[in-house]
Amino acid sequence: MSAQPSPIGEPVLELKALRKSFGDTEIIRGVDLAVLGGQRHALIGPNGAGKSTLFNLISGHYAPTSGDILLNGAPIAGFAPHIINRLGLSRSFQITNVFPRMSVAENLRISIMGRRGHRLTLFRSIRSLSAVNDEVDEYLQNLRLTRRRDSLAGDLAYSEQRILEMGMALATDPAVLILDEPTAGMSRDETTYIVDLIRRVTEGRTLLVVEHDMSVVFTLCDHVSVLVYGEIIASGEPSAVRADRKVQEAYLGEEVH
Numbered sequence: 199m200s201a202q203p204s205p206i207g208e209p210v211l212e213l214k215a216l217r218k219s220f221g222d223t224e225i226i227r228g229v230d231l232a233v234l235g236g237q238r239h240a241l242i243g244p245n246g247a248g249k250s251t252l253f254n255l256i257s258g259h260y261a262p263t264s265g266d267i268l269l270n271g272a273p274i275a276g277f278a279p280h281i282i283n284r285l286g287l288s289r290s291f292q293i294t295n296v297f298p299r300m301s302v303a304e305n306l307r308i309s310i311m312g313r314r315g316h317r318l319t320l321f322r323s324i325r326s327l328s329a330v331n332d333e334v335d336e337y338l339q340n341l342r343l344t345r346r347r348d349s350l351a352g353d354l355a356y357s358e359q360r361i362l363e364m365g366m367a368l369a370t371d372p373a374v375l376i377l378d379e380p381t382a383g384m385s386r387d388e389t390t391y392i393v394d395l396i397r398r399v400t401e402g403r404t405l406l407v408v409e410h411d412m413s414v415v416f417t418l419c420d421h422v423s424v425l426v427y428g429e430i431i432a433s434g435e436p437s438a439v440r441a442d443r444k445v446q447e448a449y450l451g452e453e454v455h
Protein backbone atom coordinates (compact mmCIF):
# COMPACT_ATOMS: atom_id res chain seq x y z
CA MET A 199 0.00 0.00 0.00
CA SER A 200 1.20 3.49 -0.69
CA ALA A 201 2.09 4.46 2.86
CA GLN A 202 3.47 7.92 3.28
CA PRO A 203 5.88 7.26 6.13
CA SER A 204 5.52 9.56 9.08
CA PRO A 205 8.69 11.32 10.27
CA ILE A 206 9.84 8.63 12.69
CA GLY A 207 10.16 9.84 16.26
CA GLU A 208 8.94 13.39 15.53
CA PRO A 209 5.70 14.56 17.17
CA VAL A 210 2.88 14.16 14.65
CA LEU A 211 0.00 14.86 17.00
CA GLU A 212 0.44 16.99 20.12
CA LEU A 213 -2.03 17.94 22.82
CA LYS A 214 -0.97 20.83 25.02
CA ALA A 215 -2.70 21.79 28.27
CA LEU A 216 -5.96 20.65 26.73
CA ARG A 217 -9.13 21.28 28.72
CA LYS A 218 -12.80 20.67 28.07
CA SER A 219 -15.74 21.53 30.28
CA PHE A 220 -19.40 20.77 29.82
CA GLY A 221 -21.19 23.45 31.79
CA ASP A 222 -19.50 23.64 35.19
CA THR A 223 -17.97 20.17 34.91
CA GLU A 224 -14.43 19.90 33.65
CA ILE A 225 -14.00 16.55 31.88
CA ILE A 226 -10.53 16.98 30.30
CA ARG A 227 -8.32 18.61 32.89
CA GLY A 228 -5.06 19.73 31.29
CA VAL A 229 -3.89 16.92 29.00
CA ASP A 230 -0.40 16.98 27.49
CA LEU A 231 0.29 14.19 25.04
CA ALA A 232 2.59 13.61 22.07
CA VAL A 233 2.05 10.90 19.47
CA LEU A 234 5.32 10.39 17.61
CA GLY A 235 5.75 9.39 13.98
CA GLY A 236 5.59 5.61 13.57
CA GLN A 237 4.32 5.14 17.11
CA ARG A 238 1.43 2.83 17.96
CA HIS A 239 0.02 4.76 20.85
CA ALA A 240 -2.79 3.41 23.00
CA LEU A 241 -5.04 5.56 25.15
CA ILE A 242 -6.58 3.58 27.95
CA GLY A 243 -8.52 4.51 31.06
CA PRO A 244 -11.39 3.39 33.26
CA ASN A 245 -15.00 4.04 32.25
CA GLY A 246 -15.86 7.72 32.25
CA ALA A 247 -12.20 8.86 32.26
CA GLY A 248 -12.81 11.10 29.25
CA LYS A 249 -11.35 9.02 26.39
CA SER A 250 -14.24 9.61 24.00
CA THR A 251 -14.28 13.28 24.88
CA LEU A 252 -10.55 13.50 24.14
CA PHE A 253 -11.00 11.74 20.78
CA ASN A 254 -13.88 14.08 19.94
CA LEU A 255 -11.65 17.06 20.68
CA ILE A 256 -8.86 15.67 18.48
CA SER A 257 -11.17 14.88 15.57
CA GLY A 258 -12.93 18.25 15.75
CA HIS A 259 -16.31 17.01 16.99
CA TYR A 260 -15.85 19.14 20.12
CA ALA A 261 -13.99 22.44 20.50
CA PRO A 262 -11.67 22.58 23.52
CA THR A 263 -12.35 25.04 26.32
CA SER A 264 -8.62 25.88 26.25
CA GLY A 265 -5.27 24.47 25.16
CA ASP A 266 -3.78 23.46 21.82
CA ILE A 267 -3.91 20.53 19.43
CA LEU A 268 -1.13 20.42 16.81
CA LEU A 269 -1.03 18.17 13.76
CA ASN A 270 2.43 18.12 12.20
CA GLY A 271 3.12 21.32 14.15
CA ALA A 272 0.07 23.22 12.89
CA PRO A 273 -2.80 24.16 15.23
CA ILE A 274 -6.08 22.34 14.52
CA ALA A 275 -8.04 22.84 17.77
CA GLY A 276 -11.63 23.78 17.04
CA PHE A 277 -11.40 23.10 13.29
CA ALA A 278 -14.33 21.27 11.67
CA PRO A 279 -13.93 17.46 11.45
CA HIS A 280 -13.74 17.42 7.62
CA ILE A 281 -10.95 20.02 7.65
CA ILE A 282 -8.98 18.06 10.26
CA ASN A 283 -9.53 14.94 8.18
CA ARG A 284 -8.20 16.69 5.09
CA LEU A 285 -5.16 17.85 7.06
CA GLY A 286 -4.24 14.22 7.74
CA LEU A 287 -6.09 12.85 10.72
CA SER A 288 -8.37 9.94 9.97
CA ARG A 289 -10.64 8.38 12.56
CA SER A 290 -11.63 4.85 11.86
CA PHE A 291 -13.93 2.15 13.13
CA GLN A 292 -17.17 3.94 12.85
CA ILE A 293 -18.69 1.76 10.16
CA THR A 294 -21.08 4.59 9.44
CA ASN A 295 -18.38 5.85 7.06
CA VAL A 296 -18.95 2.89 4.75
CA PHE A 297 -21.34 3.41 1.81
CA PRO A 298 -23.64 0.40 2.29
CA ARG A 299 -25.20 0.44 -1.19
CA MET A 300 -21.88 0.52 -3.00
CA SER A 301 -19.57 -2.41 -3.58
CA VAL A 302 -16.51 -3.03 -1.45
CA ALA A 303 -14.25 -2.10 -4.37
CA GLU A 304 -16.20 1.11 -5.04
CA ASN A 305 -15.90 2.14 -1.40
CA LEU A 306 -12.12 1.78 -1.56
CA ARG A 307 -11.96 3.48 -4.94
CA ILE A 308 -13.67 6.59 -3.52
CA SER A 309 -11.04 6.97 -0.79
CA ILE A 310 -8.16 6.34 -3.16
CA MET A 311 -9.49 8.77 -5.77
CA GLY A 312 -10.11 11.37 -3.06
CA ARG A 313 -6.49 11.12 -1.96
CA ARG A 314 -5.23 11.34 -5.51
CA GLY A 315 -7.36 14.47 -6.02
CA HIS A 316 -9.56 12.76 -8.62
CA ARG A 317 -13.11 13.92 -9.01
CA LEU A 318 -15.82 11.50 -10.02
CA THR A 319 -15.81 12.38 -13.70
CA LEU A 320 -16.13 10.47 -16.94
CA PHE A 321 -13.01 12.08 -18.34
CA ARG A 322 -10.08 10.29 -16.78
CA SER A 323 -7.04 9.03 -18.52
CA ILE A 324 -6.99 5.25 -18.88
CA ARG A 325 -3.60 5.25 -17.21
CA SER A 326 -4.67 7.05 -14.05
CA LEU A 327 -7.81 4.90 -13.78
CA SER A 328 -5.84 1.71 -14.09
CA ALA A 329 -3.44 2.95 -11.38
CA VAL A 330 -6.46 3.47 -9.11
CA ASN A 331 -7.80 0.01 -9.94
CA ASP A 332 -4.43 -1.56 -9.19
CA GLU A 333 -4.40 0.15 -5.83
CA VAL A 334 -7.96 -1.01 -5.09
CA ASP A 335 -6.83 -4.58 -5.82
CA GLU A 336 -3.83 -4.15 -3.55
CA TYR A 337 -6.04 -2.93 -0.70
CA LEU A 338 -8.54 -5.74 -1.25
CA GLN A 339 -5.73 -8.26 -1.02
CA ASN A 340 -4.12 -6.72 2.07
CA LEU A 341 -7.46 -6.43 3.82
CA ARG A 342 -8.29 -10.02 2.79
CA LEU A 343 -11.46 -8.78 1.13
CA THR A 344 -10.72 -9.83 -2.47
CA ARG A 345 -13.50 -12.40 -2.57
CA ARG A 346 -15.90 -9.68 -1.33
CA ARG A 347 -14.83 -7.23 -4.04
CA ASP A 348 -18.26 -6.95 -5.71
CA SER A 349 -20.42 -7.46 -2.61
CA LEU A 350 -22.42 -4.50 -1.38
CA ALA A 351 -20.63 -3.08 1.66
CA GLY A 352 -23.93 -3.21 3.56
CA ASP A 353 -24.03 -7.00 3.05
CA LEU A 354 -20.67 -7.62 4.72
CA ALA A 355 -20.40 -9.11 8.19
CA TYR A 356 -19.92 -6.52 10.94
CA SER A 357 -16.21 -7.30 11.37
CA GLU A 358 -15.67 -7.08 7.60
CA GLN A 359 -17.37 -3.69 7.48
CA ARG A 360 -15.02 -2.47 10.18
CA ILE A 361 -12.05 -3.79 8.22
CA LEU A 362 -13.32 -2.05 5.08
CA GLU A 363 -13.78 1.18 6.99
CA MET A 364 -10.21 0.99 8.28
CA GLY A 365 -9.01 0.33 4.72
CA MET A 366 -10.89 3.41 3.52
CA ALA A 367 -9.29 5.49 6.27
CA LEU A 368 -5.84 4.13 5.39
CA ALA A 369 -6.39 4.77 1.69
CA THR A 370 -6.58 8.49 2.40
CA ASP A 371 -2.96 8.15 3.59
CA PRO A 372 -3.43 9.89 6.95
CA ALA A 373 -0.61 11.30 9.05
CA VAL A 374 -2.35 9.79 12.08
CA LEU A 375 -4.87 6.98 12.05
CA ILE A 376 -7.17 6.98 15.04
CA LEU A 377 -8.74 3.63 15.86
CA ASP A 378 -11.79 3.75 18.07
CA GLU A 379 -12.12 0.47 19.99
CA PRO A 380 -11.22 -1.63 16.96
CA THR A 381 -12.30 -4.92 18.52
CA ALA A 382 -15.52 -3.76 20.19
CA GLY A 383 -18.34 -6.22 19.63
CA MET A 384 -16.08 -8.93 18.26
CA SER A 385 -15.61 -12.53 19.34
CA ARG A 386 -12.24 -13.74 20.62
CA ASP A 387 -11.43 -15.32 17.22
CA GLU A 388 -12.45 -12.19 15.32
CA THR A 389 -10.36 -10.10 17.72
CA THR A 390 -7.25 -12.23 17.12
CA TYR A 391 -7.85 -12.01 13.36
CA ILE A 392 -8.42 -8.27 13.27
CA VAL A 393 -5.50 -7.40 15.56
CA ASP A 394 -3.18 -9.40 13.32
CA LEU A 395 -4.62 -7.65 10.26
CA ILE A 396 -4.33 -4.19 11.81
CA ARG A 397 -0.70 -4.86 12.75
CA ARG A 398 0.11 -5.86 9.20
CA VAL A 399 -1.75 -3.16 7.24
CA THR A 400 -0.69 -0.32 9.52
CA GLU A 401 3.03 -1.16 9.41
CA GLY A 402 5.01 2.10 9.54
CA ARG A 403 1.91 4.18 10.23
CA THR A 404 1.24 6.42 13.21
CA LEU A 405 -1.65 5.11 15.30
CA LEU A 406 -3.65 6.37 18.23
CA VAL A 407 -5.89 3.60 19.57
CA VAL A 408 -8.58 3.63 22.23
CA GLU A 409 -9.20 0.09 23.33
CA HIS A 410 -10.71 -1.58 26.38
CA ASP A 411 -9.23 -5.02 25.72
CA MET A 412 -5.83 -4.94 27.40
CA SER A 413 -4.52 -7.96 25.50
CA VAL A 414 -5.19 -5.99 22.30
CA VAL A 415 -3.41 -2.92 23.67
CA PHE A 416 -0.35 -4.93 24.65
CA THR A 417 -0.24 -6.82 21.34
CA LEU A 418 -0.83 -3.87 19.06
CA CYS A 419 0.78 -0.88 20.73
CA ASP A 420 4.31 0.15 21.69
CA HIS A 421 3.29 3.10 23.87
CA VAL A 422 0.44 3.48 26.34
CA SER A 423 -1.01 6.59 27.96
CA VAL A 424 -3.46 6.23 30.81
CA LEU A 425 -6.26 8.76 31.23
CA VAL A 426 -7.94 8.90 34.62
CA TYR A 427 -10.51 11.50 35.57
CA GLY A 428 -9.48 13.76 32.69
CA GLU A 429 -5.73 13.62 33.36
CA ILE A 430 -2.88 11.52 31.98
CA ILE A 431 -1.48 9.68 35.00
CA ALA A 432 1.14 7.56 33.16
CA SER A 433 2.65 7.33 29.70
CA GLY A 434 5.33 4.98 28.43
CA GLU A 435 6.14 1.47 27.29
CA PRO A 436 3.33 -1.02 27.94
CA SER A 437 5.28 -3.11 30.47
CA ALA A 438 6.30 -0.04 32.51
CA VAL A 439 2.77 1.34 32.47
CA ARG A 440 1.32 -1.99 33.52
CA ALA A 441 3.69 -2.09 36.49
CA ASP A 442 2.88 1.49 37.56
CA ARG A 443 1.25 1.63 41.00
CA LYS A 444 -0.97 4.61 40.10
CA VAL A 445 -2.26 2.73 37.07
CA GLN A 446 -2.97 -0.40 39.07
CA GLU A 447 -4.84 1.64 41.66
CA ALA A 448 -6.89 3.39 38.98
CA TYR A 449 -7.87 0.02 37.60
CA LEU A 450 -8.65 -1.51 40.96
CA GLY A 451 -11.15 -4.22 40.25
CA GLU A 452 -10.51 -4.10 36.51
CA GLU A 453 -8.22 -6.27 34.39
CA VAL A 454 -4.81 -4.76 33.53
CA HIS A 455 -2.78 -7.93 33.30
Ligand SMILES: Nc1ncnc2c1ncn2[C@@H]1O[C@H](COP(=O)(O)OP(=O)(O)OP(=O)(O)O)[C@@H](O)[C@H]1O
Nearest residue numbers: 220221223225243244245246247248249250251252
Ligand atom coordinates in the same frame (compact mmCIF):
# COMPACT_ATOMS: atom_id res chain seq x y z
N1 LIG B 1 -21.66 16.15 25.87
C1 LIG B 1 -21.49 15.95 27.18
N2 LIG B 1 -22.10 16.72 28.10
C2 LIG B 1 -21.91 16.53 29.42
N3 LIG B 1 -21.13 15.57 29.94
C3 LIG B 1 -20.50 14.77 29.08
C4 LIG B 1 -20.63 14.90 27.69
N4 LIG B 1 -19.86 13.95 27.07
C5 LIG B 1 -19.30 13.26 28.08
N5 LIG B 1 -19.67 13.74 29.27
C6 LIG B 1 -19.22 13.23 30.60
O1 LIG B 1 -17.81 13.19 30.58
C7 LIG B 1 -17.32 12.07 31.29
C8 LIG B 1 -16.34 11.31 30.43
O2 LIG B 1 -17.05 10.66 29.37
P1 LIG B 1 -16.34 9.94 28.16
O3 LIG B 1 -17.41 9.28 27.36
O4 LIG B 1 -15.43 10.88 27.46
O5 LIG B 1 -15.47 8.86 28.95
P2 LIG B 1 -14.80 7.52 28.39
O6 LIG B 1 -13.48 7.44 29.04
O7 LIG B 1 -14.84 7.51 26.91
O8 LIG B 1 -15.78 6.43 28.99
P3 LIG B 1 -16.11 4.94 28.44
O9 LIG B 1 -14.86 4.17 28.57
O10 LIG B 1 -17.17 4.51 29.42
O11 LIG B 1 -16.61 5.10 27.04
C9 LIG B 1 -18.53 11.27 31.73
O12 LIG B 1 -18.80 11.58 33.08
C10 LIG B 1 -19.64 11.80 30.85
O13 LIG B 1 -20.88 11.74 31.51
